[in-house]
Amino acid sequence: MALTVSRRLLRRFGSFSAFGRYESPSLTSRSIRSPPDLYVACSGDTLFPLKSGLSFLASRKFSTTILTPDSSEGAFPSDLLSKKTVLTPDITIGLHQDLVIPVTNFFNEDKGFMVLAGDVFDVPIRKDIIHRVVRWQLAKRQQGTHSTKTISEVSGTGKKPWRQKGTGRARHGTLRGPQFRGGATMHGPKPRSHAIKLNKKVRRLGLKIALSARAAEGKLLVFEDLEVPSHKTKFIVNYYNQMENTKKVLLCDGGCIHEKLKLATQNLHYVNVLPSVGLNVYSILQHDTLVMSRDAVNKIVDRMHTPINR
Numbered sequence: 001m002a003l004t005v006s007r008r009l010l011r012r013f014g015s016f017s018a019f020g021r022y023e024s025p026s027l028t029s030r031s032i033r034s035p036p037d038l039y040v041a042c043s044g045d046t047l048f049p050l051k052s053g054l055s056f057l058a059s060r061k062f063s064t065t066i067l068t069p070d071s072s073e074g075a076f077p078s079d080l081l082s083k084k085t086v087l088t089p090d091i092t093i094g095l096h097q098d099l100v101i102p103v104t105n106f107f108n109e110d111k112g113f114m115v116l117a118g119d120v121f122d123v124p125i126r127k128d129i130i131h132r133v134v135r136w137q138l139a140k141r142q143q144g145t146h147s148t149k150t151i152s153e154v155s156g157t158g159k160k161p162w163r164q165k166g167t168g169r170a171r172h173g174t175l176r177g178p179q180f181r182g183g184a185t186m187h188g189p190k191p192r193s194h195a196i197k198l199n200k201k202v203r204r205l206g207l208k209i210a211l212s213a214r215a216a217e218g219k220l221l222v223f224e225d226l227e228v229p230s231h232k233t234k235f236i237v238n239y240y241n242q243m244e245n246t247k248k249v250l251l252c253d254g255g256c257i258h259e260k261l262k263l264a265t266q267n268l269h270y271v272n273v274l275p276s277v278g279l280n281v282y283s284i285l286q287h288d289t290l291v292m293s294r295d296a297v298n299k300i301v302d303r304m305h306t307p308i309n310r
Contacts, residue, residue: 094212100216156174209281
């Protein structure tokens with residue numbers, strides 16, 4: 001049974017955005033009466049003309065064939081096809097998708113690829129979590145050894161300096177009060193811990209966010225290993241000079257740091273080395289480029305996947 005084309009149906013499909021990106025500004029009854037140049041691709045590769053009063057769209061199942069102005073499949077009118085460049089949308093971060101990153105070394109040799117876990121290296125960026133973790137780190141590392149002496153601890157005699165009445169002076173019972181030179185300090189600091197409480201889940205999330213931020217910026221490099229052929233500092237300096245838009249580099253290895261790498265980097269204030277067990281949010285933020293070995297990545301992922309002990 002043939003279906004009559006109504007004005008509402010033509011207005012609905014008037015843009016033909018699904019058929020070659022053709023945009024029709026207006027589709028009136030006048031254009032319906034003279035449609036010699038309008039075609040639509042239905043199921044299969046057959047082109048059906050649009051004519052008033054004829055059957056249209058016997059099947060609603062359309063073809064997924066992509067037609068271009070240079071396509072030789074059929075006689076599809078080229079003026080109905082868009083010549084605009086189709087842009088691939090940018091990758092959205094924070095979707096917990098696994099990332100594939102090339103693996104190299106200090107000699108820029110190709111060592112294959114590595115898949116980074118999406119739940120560790122592709123989490124949504126939250127500045128509030130980063131702020132809380134940094135405050136927790138700085139507060140916890142504060143020594144808190146500050147101390148002042150109270151009136152019972154300050155050195156000096158406890159004798160009453162003069163009698164209570166008759167001298168015309170203010171009455172005092174000791175010369176080691178806070179109002180005298182060399183006296184005590186009232187309400188001064190005492191040794192204490194400045195650490196604040198932060199849940200383990202928040203600390204772990206902060207490290208994931210920091211790693212995801214470096215991966216999204218393209219500042220995360222994965223090396224096969226961090227072994228260097230020499231302990232000379234110039235080897236690390238030469239590699240650093242080859243890096244673009246880099247001010248400070250953090251090298252993270254899976255286990256103990258090799259002695260050659262320690263000697264090669266100990267005189268460079270812009271290159272620091274950490275084992276994977278010591279990788280933290282504050283150190284990542286202080287360095288704009290993070291270089292991790294393959295072993296370090298695996299150990300960090302295992303650490304992030306370990307259940308939190310209650």
